[in-house]
Amino acid sequence: MSDDMLVKVQGLQKHFPVRSGLFGRVTAQVRAVDGVDFEIHRGETLGLVGESGSGKSTTGRAVLRLIEPSAGSVHFDGVDILSLDSGALRRTRARMQMIFQDPYSSLDPQATVADSVGEPLRVHRGLRGRARDDAVVELLETVGLQARHLRRFPYEFSGGQRQRICIARALAPSPDLLVCDEPVSALDVSIQAQVINLLEDIQQEFGIALLFISHDLAVVRHISDRIAVMYLGRIVEIGEAEQVYTQPRHPYTEALLSAIPVPDPVVQRRRDRIVLDGDIPSPLAPPPGCRFHTRCPYAMDVCREVDPPMTQMAGGGVACHLHDRGPRLDGRSVLEIEPRSRAAEPVHALKIPEIRSGGMK
Structure with missing residues (x-):
């Protein structure tokens, strides 16, 4: 692991057993996370995006070992946290923290701000009494609150303040x-921008790395250095944020980007919107071959039979047969395929622009 690499995840899996019958026998496995690899460097923000049910939140909890992974490894600062005993894991957890989606349910309604924020100060830093309260006030001021909020309860705050x-x-x-x-x-749009800006300021001030999980590619683009796109328990594309946003290499990324609303109503009406057929398949029985082929507008025969490997390329990687078979995009954007909607003609007949040193022909 390089000096600037903080987190290295390899082959991470989390399968949940499904039990049935009188004796509760395991009859199936929900493959929530099914072989995930990624890295996070010190001070970097990696955005993890995908539809609901793609396994994003489960991945985040497995990385922190809030739930026990079924397989794989998670190295944090060179140490595999899956091999740590409870005491060592507790000490390591001081360096890995989580911010949950619902700020109200993640706070004890009967605990004051001083108690909620002060508990990790007591557990991990041994602060008590006045020293603890002073440290809590300093933290509150860091996030834009004040000392007068110290003795209040969660119900006395707005959603943005609770977060x-x-x-x-x-x-x-x-x-x-x-x-x-x-x-x-869970926050209003105007409050979302404030919280995102706060996280960026905190990252710059303290040099903290972020794994930012969201279904909103517009938000992720704003805060992330790199973006990983997740579908049905797998990462299908990863790369620099601007590259993923402007030159997506995977059809699923293209579809997610087309769903981002544009504030200009004229542009919104004229844009090419990709509507995927059906819902995301069940993780109980993922489809064979490429997991996205049941909804992909460019699906080929090989996609229904062979699971595409992650193909490494400049600035990231993509798991799609368009880059190793068929049109052979070889790392170029899927936007170069015409047409960019469900084609009436087979994908092997689609025209790929010829790329030369002088530009696109």
């Missing part, structure tokens, strides 16, 4: 990694 309290609590043990699980999806 700021959760951020302060996550910062209390001085972590190196924050896993942000949809931290703004």
